[in-house]
Amino acid sequence: MAASSASVPSSQPVVVLVPGAWHLPLHYSSLLQRLNHQGFIAISERNPSCDCTDPDDTSTASDATAIREVILSQVESGHEVVVAMHSYGGCPGAAAAQGLSKKERQAAGKPGGVVGLIFICAFIANEGDSLISKLPGGVRPDWMMLRPDGQVFPGNPETIFYEDVPSQNRSVAISELRLQSNASMDTPSPHPAWRDSVFNGRRSYLYCLRDKAIPFAAQQMMVETSGVDWNVQTFDCAHSPFLSHTAALSAWIAEQVRSFIAIVD
Numbered sequence: 001m002a003a004s005s006a007s008v009p010s011s012q013p014v015v016v017l018v019p020g021a022w023h024l025p026l027h028y029s030s031l032l033q034r035l036n037h038q039g040f041i042a043i044s045e046r047n048p049s050c051d052c053t054d055p056d057d058t059s060t061a062s063d064a065t066a067i068r069e070v071i072l073s074q075v076e077s078g079h080e081v082v083v084a085m086h087s088y089g090g091c092p093g094a095a096a097a098q099g100l101s102k103k104e105r106q107a108a109g110k111p112g113g114v115v116g117l118i119f120i121c122a123f124i125a126n127e128g129d130s131l132i133s134k135l136p137g138g139v140r141p142d143w144m145m146l147r148p149d150g151q152v153f154p155g156n157p158e159t160i161f162y163e164d165v166p167s168q169n170r171s172v173a174i175s176e177l178r179l180q181s182n183a184s185m186d187t188p189s190p191h192p193a194w195r196d197s198v199f200n201g202r203r204s205y206l207y208c209l210r211d212k213a214i215p216f217a218a219q220q221m222m223v224e225t226s227g228v229d230w231n232v233q234t235f236d237c238a239h240s241p242f243l244s245h246t247a248a249l250s251a252w253i254a255e256q257v258r259s260f261i262a263i264v265d
Contacts, residue, residue, distance in 0.1 A: 013080040013115060013257050016071055017044040018096075020087030020122075021131070021180040022154055024050065027173055028086070031242040034250035040257060041079070045070050047092065049184030055150035059187040060091050060130065067096035075100060075112030082116045082257050083193075086242065087213065088131050088185065090122030094192035101198040103265055116260030117194055118253060121208040121239060124222040125189040132186050136218055144185075151179040160212050163238040173243060194228065201263050204231040204256045206241070206249070213239040231256065 015035055017028055025032075025044035035042035048066050049058040074081050080102060085093035094117060102113025123134050132140055140146065143155040154160055157177060162170040194203050205223050209216050223230050233252055235241050241249045 012040050013082050013261060014041040014043065014074045015082050015084055015253065015257065016067075016074065017042065018067055018083065018085040018089030018093035019044060019047055019050070020089050021047075021152075021185060022050060022157075022177045023086070024176055024178060026176055027240075028242050030246045031250055031253075034246060035253060038250065038254045040254065043070070043074075047089070047184070049181040051178035052181055055179075055181035055183055058181040058184050060095070060125075060184055060189045061187065063092035063184055064095035064190055067092055068100070071096055071100055071114065075105065075114065076110075078111040080112060080115045080261065082118060082253075082260060083114060084118040084120060084253060085122040086120045087122055087239065088180075090119050091125045091129070091131055091189045092184075093117075093122075094125065094194050095190040097193035098191050098196070099193075101193070101196070103198045114193065115263075116202040116204070116256065117199055118256055119194075119203075119205045120241065120249070121206060121211050121214055121219055123214070124194065124205075124226050125192060126195070127191045128188045130186050130188055131184075134218070134222065136215065146182055147179075150182050152182050152185065153177070153179055161239045162243065163212065164210065164244045165238075165240055166244075169243050173240070194226070200229065201231075202260050203228065204233070206252065207232065207234040208239060208241060209234060209236050211237075211239045231259070 032042040047063045049063050083097045097114045100114045102115050105113040145155045237244050
């Protein structure tokens with residue numbers, strides 16, 4: 001887990017960052033550190049479907065259960081939480097936050113709660129959707145290389161994920177990629193929090209124009225067909241702004257968090 005120092009004021013929201021497929025919290029460490037320096041507690045945990053020993057025993061739902069435990073540990077301590085999701089993380093991350101909004105918890109006499117959702121070129125999945133079903137044509141692209149053991153690894157990650165990342169950082173990022181279970185990307189998502197009216201005004205989406213993993217057109221279609229309103233921003237970048245545009249991404253996330261907590265229900 002990557003986390004802030006104990007000196008960060010507990011009154012600040014906690015940013016729970018959900019990694020994308022094949023990625024570890026280590027990939028997001030620079031972003032988490034910048035958020036910490038801006039006064040936010042920022043944490044991330046590995047999705048169980050990444051670098052797992054039994055790929056058949058994983059799913060989007062089981063990832064959501066694990067992420068929910070991370071969120072619960074924060075809200076039950078009285079923290080406000082913003083869930084930030086990258087790529088695949090949008091499928092289990094949004095499901096993990098369902099029913100945990102601050103408004104719902106206050107109504108039940110419980111402390112803390114989720115105050116906002118941030119999607120970083122992430123999948124917007126309805127209940128029953130899988131990652132694969134949300135890709136163009138609903139088919140696995142050629143660069144997602146399925147192995148006989150039920151694991152998937154990205155072909156040519158340098159181009160697909162890190163095209164605009166400085167070469168030294170790109171090499172490190174590629175070396176830290178791990179196998180991802182196929183089941184996690186081909187199983188249905190549970191009911192997502194973003195559909196719920198308690199998150200009106202509290203949903204943000206970052207378009208990445210030069211994304212080759214989730215093309216901009218696919219990002220745009222997911223947002224525009226979701227049936228709910230989003231706070232939208234666009235970066236002229238590839239799939240990994242946490243490495244290529246770290247400062248700008250951190251500033252944008254901080255701006256979204258502050259806008260969420262400024263809303264009076």
